[in-house]
Each structure stands twice: as C-alpha cells, then as structure tokens.
Amino acid sequence: MNFFRKLAQMLAGSKTPVGGDVGLYFYVRANRSGEVVRVRINPMNDLSEDEETGGYYVRKVLVGTRDFERMELEIRFTKDRKITETKATGGKIVTQADWEADQAAHPPKSN
Secondary structure: OHHHHHHHHHHHOOOOOOOOOOOEEEEEEEOOOOOEEEEEEOOOOOOEEOOOOOOEEEEEEEEOOOOOOEEEEEEEEOOOOOEEEEEEEOEEEEOHHHHHHHHHHOOOOOO
16 A cells, blocks of 8 residues: 555655654643643644635644643744734643643543
8 A cells, every 4th residue: 555655645746754654733721621632733734714804724623531621722823834913812822842741741541
C-alpha cells in the first residue's frame, strides 16, 4: 500500500513527505478547569472560504475530557493558507509544553 501512496504523491507532485503530518496543532487552556486541550487543523481539508477577506477560516469547538468544559478556537488564514489571526473563546491559546505538562500531571485513567 505504501508503494501506491508514494506513486500517487510522485505523480501529483506532492510536497508532503510520505506518512508526514501536514496538520497544524493548537493548544487551548480552559478558563474554568485549566485543562489543556490539543486540536489538529488540516489546512488542506478543514478550512472554509472567507468571502470577506478572500482567505480562509476554521472554527473548532473543543471539549475537555476531565471537566467537559466547552471552548471555541477560530483561526483566519490568507489565500496562501498563512495564519493571520487566532482567537480562543472560553480558553487561552498556550504552548505544546503547557499541554505536555498538563498531560503529565493528569495521566489518562486506565480501566
């Protein structure tokens, strides 16, 4: 199966490495609980056209797993898919290190 994937990417001229992740990861800390949630945005599939700016935007609703607190992440892009604006409602955008620290402090419960 990898052979066909490589062949398709070669024929299509894809710049994405085989098995590579094109996703953009964002991390949002919930205002009330402090839980940090990770969200993945695929810039090739998740974006919607923004008729006002001629660019793109994406809006994701996030829900924490510990407290089920709802947050919203909105990101705007240029027509070349470069980020121009990020906005979080119900939380604050933080770093990957913050997410990793939150994961270490609250490991998933095993059954």
